[in-house]
Amino acid sequence: MTQRITVVGAGIVGLTTALALHDAGYEVRVVDPALPGSGTSAANGGQLSWAFVAPLAEPDVPTKLLGWLLHSDSPLRWVPSLDPALPAWGLAFLRACRRKHALATTRTLLTLAEQGRPLLADWRQRLALDIDWRANGKLIVYRDAKALDAARHHVAFQRSQGVEQEILGRDALYVREPALARHGSALAGAVWTPGEEVGDCAACCRGIAEYLKERDVPFEQRRIERLEAHAGRLVAWHFNDGERETRRRDEVLLVAAGLSSRALLASAGLHLPLYPLKGYSLTVDLTEDDPVFDASVTDALRKIVFARLGRRLRIAGMADLDGWQPRPRASRVALLKRQAADFLPAMAERIHASDAWTGLRPATPDGKPRLGPTAIEGLWLNAGHGALGWTLSMGSAQAIRHAFEGDDTALAPFRLDSRRN
Ligand SMILES: Cc1cc2nc3c(=O)[nH]c(=O)nc-3n(C[C@H](O)[C@H](O)[C@H](O)COP(=O)(O)OP(=O)(O)OC[C@H]3O[C@@H](n4cnc5c(N)ncnc54)[C@H](O)[C@@H]3O)c2cc1C
Incomplete structure (x- = not known):
């Protein structure tokens, strides 16, 4: 009998895993x-950021924390709260900011991203995915010559x-990008990465789901409320409609439920160190006359990305420690609109009129997702992709597939150690 794998979660991470x-x-x-791709994968920045995978936990971050706390217009914001999950996550995050640690994580994530790139190319062709994909390169633009100079180390x-x-x-x-020339002396220069790509992550989710459904892969629209484990084995799970399903012999339950993976694993007694990093995006329809860049453009100071997805412009930014509810804060939406309109004044009216979307990035303290089998037999994991889930989902899915086939070497840096945060 073929081994059954039940994938929990139809975001980009669950769907790429299911397909692989x-x-x-x-x-x-x-x-x-929920419908495929309607969680955090719904309206992200669209960046297939194969080369920009450095974690948020970087050596200069601890010194900037106070500024984030005090300045409401900072691109990264910490809204103080009494959330009991935050201190342990925050301490682990600060530990991960050590230079050696951050560089090692960047190296590991570069490998994971690169391993996934050919898989997306194959799927785009084979599944005829209609995802507004382009190999457009990426420009990170700097306003300040000193900041541009400092980027040389990273380059x-x-x-x-x-x-x-x-x-x-x-x-x-x-x-390289004449549409930026209107900024004149306000920009000092940029870091140019020609190999970066862009695409619509939600459309990719829908395309994969459609392909799998056509091949009779069942999609059950139910929520798994909690897991039941005994003596180190997963024995059953409970759905929101009250049904208890017993695990088949040899069946694997693979949790790819984004941020909610934390609660599901906790119900089986495992600690998965995830915390929500709230982000925002705007989507604006383009007209023929809009001065839109060919490359993806990131405003380094404000950490806002601009990416053309077909005839739409996706604008995304903000990384806020602001609790577990995906409710937008009016002040943050207004700030994103103001800053985006300032960068693209010709589109200001449509930017201000656009609807804002909010998503919670499922962030681990060190920026690495957690992949593979857990300490509980029959329970696997693919979660915690933070700000890079679209980019890293293919590499993660590939690593999981290889592990099922007997080669688990790629999982080594990403295994869940549930004793540590
Ligand atoms: C503003 C913003 C910009 C971003 N930009 C980029 C970018 O440019 N490039 C990039 O690579 N990444 C980007 N990201 C990150 C990326 O979007 C996420 O890492 C990715 O979407 C996470 O995918 P996921 O499948 O883990 O989670 P999700 O997409 O949230 O999917 C999880 C799914 O699990 C389901 N689920 C939850 N609980 C249960 C349960 N108990 N039972 C059954 N199902 C359950 C949910 O309904 C959901 O459909 C961005 C994120 C944000 C917020």
């Missing part, structure tokens, strides 16, 4: 009460890891 396992010949089933490190990347001065920047 289906391709390998496993009997796959997907369980999610040198990236190049030592095989990433093609260069610093462009102002003139070279405007030759």
Whole structure:
């Protein structure tokens, strides 16, 4: 009998995993009460950021924390709360900011991202995915010459890891992206990474789900409320409608439920160190006359990304420690609109009129997702992709597939150690 794998979660992480396992010949089933790609994968920045995978936990972050707490217009914001989950996560985050640790994480994530890139290329062709994909390169633009100069260290490190990347001065920047030239002397230059890509993550979720459904992969629109484990084995799970389902012999339950993975694992006695990093996006329809860049553009100071997805412009930013509810804060939406309109004044009216979307990034303290089998037999995990779930989902799915097939070497840096945060 073929081994059955029940994937919990139909976001980009669950769906890429389900597809990779289906391709390998496993009997796959997907369980999610929501429509495919309607969680955090719904309206993200669209960046297939193969080369920009450095974790948020970087060496200079601890010194900036106070500023984030005090300034409401900071791109990263910490809204103080009495959430008992925050102190342990916060301490682990600060530990992960050590230089050696951060560089090791970047190296590990570069490998994971690169391993996934050919998989997306294959799926785009084979599944005829209609995802507004483009190999457009990425410009990180700096207003300040000192900040641009400081980016040289990072570029040198990236190049030592095989990433093609260069610093462009102002003139070279405007030759590469003439639509930015209106900023004149306000921009100092940019870091240019030609290998970066862009695509619509939610459309990719829908395309994969459609492909799997056509091949009779069952999608159950139910929520798994809690897991039941005894003596180190997963024995059953409970749905929101009250049904208890006993685990089949040899069946694996693979939790890819984004942020909610934390609560599901907790119901089986495992600690998964996830905390929500709230982000915002705007989507604006483009007209023929709009001065839109070909490359993806990131405003380094404000940490806002602008990416063209077909005839729409996706604008995304903010990383807020602001609790577990995906409710938008009016002040943050207003700030994102103001800053985006300031960058693209020709589109200001439509930017201000656009609807804002909010998503909770499922963030681990060190920026690495947690993948593979857990300490409980029959329970696997693929969660915690933080700000990079679209980019890292393919590599993670591939690593999981290989582990099922007997080669678990790629999982080594990502295993869940439930004793530590
Ligand atoms: C503003 C913003 C911009 C971003 N930009 C980028 C970017 O440019 N590039 C990039 O790579 N990443 C980006 N990200 C990150 C990326 O969007 C996430 O890492 C990714 O979407 C997480 O995918 P996921 O499948 O883990 O979670 P989700 O998409 O949230 O999917 C989880 C699914 O699990 C289901 N679920 C939850 N609990 C249960 C349960 N108990 N039972 C059954 N099902 C359950 C949910 O309904 C949901 O459908 C961005 C995020 C934000 C917020």
